[in-house]
Amino acid sequence: MEPLLTIQGPEAMLFWVLAPLSVIAALGMLLVKKAVHSALLLAWVMITEAIFYIAQDALFLGIVQIIVYTGAVMMLFLFILMLVGVDSSDSLSETITGLRPIAITAALGFGGLLVSLLGRATLGREPVGLTVANAPGNVQGLAVLLFSKYVWPFEVVSALLITAAIGAMVLAHHQRTNIRPTQREQAVNRFRSGSLAGAAGLPGPGVFARHNAVDVPALLPDGTPAPSSISATLKARGDVIDSGQFQLDNVDTTVKEEK
Amino acid sequence: MNNAELLLDDPGWIITIKAVIVFAVCVVLTIMSVWGERRLVARMQMRVGPNRVGKFGLIQALADGVKLALKEDLIPAAADKVVFVIAPIISATAAFMAFAVMPMTGPVNFFGEETVMQLTDIPVGVLYVLATASVGVYGIVLAGWSSGSTYPLLGGLRSSAQVISYEIAMGLSLVSVFIYSGSMSTSSIVQAQQDTWWYGLVLFPSFVIYAISMVGETNRAPFDLAEAEGELVGGFHTEYSSLKFALFFLAEYVNIIAVSALATTLFLGGYHAIPGFGFTEQWLGGWFTLIWFFIKVLFFFFVFVWLRGTLPRLRYDQFMQFGWKVLIPVSLLWILVVATLRVISTTSQSRPVTFGFAGAVVLIVLAISTAFENSKKKRDSAEYPEAAEPNFAVPSLPSEITTINVSNQGGDRG
Structure with missing residues (x-):
């Protein structure tokens, strides 16, 4: 059987250099201990993927992949990881017992679903080819598809994402029981409190x-x-x-002879 | 022939030379702009600034660079060594990459080849700049994390939150440029501005939003909360020394030049002359456009320095509120207006429709600003609960002073 298309020249070189790096990074992501290293390797996998997209004439997809996934989503991941702790590696002890069998069952079920779906998928239609797809320009071609044929799924997905974001905000939100004093109110209160001890700020530490x-x-x-x-x-x-030990009486004030 | 076609038939050696030139331009501009910034800030603060090394102190920054390179390279014991070393490299590399899509001249003769001074022209050039910027932030965040101490971590955290927030505003401000020019390629946007006015005038709100968010994006004063030397020692680069610190330094200035170049390209007509001076574009066989380009870039750089010399740093919560509650909603509304105007003009609606729409927009803006002013007035007039007058022990004055006389004459006040 003839291969669909052969890759030659710079593109082949790019592939053979980046593909192994990408696979190694993907494996490393699963195997390294620290969560931040894992996130970094994932970011690298995303960037190499973006380069592959660009090499295959999907410029817009490649660049947007970097902006959205590497730049925003992974950055948020990193943000959370840092908030959680600098050097906390994942603890392997179960906090809730009995989760392991449930997780394994769910993973198997999902895997089975994926395999059966992929097994049934057919490449029934002939691909039209890049030249036809990119005829009005890569970006314009994508835009036409997104805003005509796929406008409904596109809007549904965005509605779903917005719902998720608002849901997270509602769940995490808590209402203040008191009104937070402004900086000005705090300053006024410091001077009106009867004692000027804290008016100019608290004293610094150290002797x-x-x-x-x-x-x-x-x-x-x-x-x-x-x-x-x-x-x-x-x-x-x-x-x-x-x-x-810092009280004046306890401090040894005798001058010792210098060596 | 447009830029993309001109660039397509470049032989390999021209591309190589251009890559070297782009690199050299960034490095030389960094060195010169460090000197320029120090001199300008000094002038604004009534000092002299560096004036010892070379004529006017011109090679002061070079001397500082050599000094940095010769310093001891420390890696803290608590640092994550691999990430600690990679972080400045990511930062500097990403900064240089952004300059590849900037069109610096019109068509010129380059060693016998008809070409333009632009390394590559891709249809999504502006998005490419955003992408490199978002990769560059990794350098800062990872530097903060890998240093293994508290201040850098806080700086890194701040930086990640800050850049995500301001990149949204920046991206939104670019949308109206895309809508008007019908393209995301830097060279086509420059060309499109030749047909109308500069987008800095046509799309003034976008220009303002971009200008604000580019300062936030490059971590410069008054938005330099990631390094905030008053609160976080040095922020993300506290633990860095020698060449690794120099790389961060370099990345910061290259980034400033890159966002200034993007602002020039998108809003100030790129390499074209200012209106009325179009004849100068033919001088020196077209190379004079390079001078126009750098005049505009250096203008933005001057504004960066001016801001640093003028404004105090924002408090972190004020900064985030400004990004999320002002910049993003305003740019969303502005995109709505621009898109509607665009539809009206492309479907050639009658003039009353256009004016009716514009009038409605103006009325809505007026109403919103009036409501905002009123609520502000109400907030300002809020009463503070009066506590009893405190009774402090005040020493009695030695003599009774009834009037205080301050002489206007004499003295050294001039």
């Missing part, structure tokens, strides 16, 4: 000359440590060095 780390409280003029100079987070974590 100059001996320590200037964020986990060391500042010393007040009378030698007592100022608790308000330490971040509440550090205090809650228990990362603050005991302030007692």
Whole structure:
């Protein structure tokens, strides 16, 4: 049987260089431990795919693939991964028991469905060929199809996506029970609260000359440590060095001989 | 013959030379613009700026580059080494790629070949620039993540959220250009502007939205929240040193040049002369168009510097609100108006229909702005709950001062 078309010259070279890289990256995506590496490899697979599209004269598809999938969707993935944690690799312990058999059953079912559908698919119609499809120009050809023959599926998909986005927003939304004070109101309140202690902002941490780390409280003029100079987070974590050793009486002020 | 046809018969060696030229233009412009920016900002802040290395300090940036290259290259122990090294490379590579589709001259004679100074002309050239920009952001985000410390991570997070938001506004602002020019190729858009006025005038709201979002897209002041040296030390590049830092530096400036070039191409007639100076385009065998192109690009660069010298950095939530609640809805509405006008003009409706539509749009805009003003007035006049007058211990003044006399005469106020 004659092959449908033979690929020669630069296109063949492009394919044989990028295809292995793409496959390796796809495998790596499944096998690497860190989620960010996985996302990166997936982005690489998407870019190589886009290059293949472009090499096959589907310019618009290739570029849009990079803008939408690599640029927006994968970027959102990365965003979430970073929010979740810098170095958290996926934990393999089951938090909800009994999920594994359900997942395996679902995967098998989906696989079976996919295989049976693909098995039934026929390439019944003769392909019209690129020259005919791209006759009015690649972009124009796509636009004509999208806005005439496929306008209904196109609109349905966009409605579905918008519904999903709004649904996610509704689920994640919570209503404030109080009105958030504006910056100006906060400033007014600081001065009207009766004490000017916090009006100019809280004191910074650290004892100059001996320590200037964020986990060391500042010393007040009378030698007592100022608790308000330490971040509440550090205090809650228990990362603050005991302030007692910084009190003036406890500090060793004798001058030692320099070596 | 249009640009695409001119470019099609380029032999391989011309393409190679052009690629080298595009690269060289980006690097030289970066070096010169670093110097130019420092001098301009200095002038705006009543300083002198770098003036020691070379005439007028011209090769100061080159000296700084050499200094950067000779510095110690540190990789933090907590860093993810592979990604840490790849990140600046992604950033710089993507920045250079965008320049490939910029038409820098009209038809010129290049070593005996009739061609244009444009590396390639693809039908989706403008989208290609957006695509390279979105890949370039990976460099920043990955740099933030791989550094393994808090400030860079915050910078990377900010950058990813910021670029996604502003890329939407940017993409939407380009839509009306596509609608009017009927093309997404950079060279056809330049040609289309020859037939009408510049799109910067015809599609003024798009131009404004693009100009704002291009500053957000390149992480420049007042939108430079990803590096925000006042809050995040250096943001995503805090842990970078030596040549890797230099690559980020390079990428930032090449990006500025690239978005400026895109703005020139889409809104200011590209390489064409300003109206009334069309005769200059034939000078130097057509090469004078290159000068027009760079005059416009450097104008945008000057605005970038001007913004940096003038505006303070936005608070992050204000910045995101501006993107999502102002820029995107406004550009969507504007696309509606442009599309309707386009349909009216292509189906050659009667003049009353056109004027009726334009009048309705103006009325709606007026109504919206009035409502907005009113709500703003209401917000501003909101009463703050009055707390009791605080009683602070104030030291009594040594003598009773009734009037304060400040002499207008004398002194050194001039």
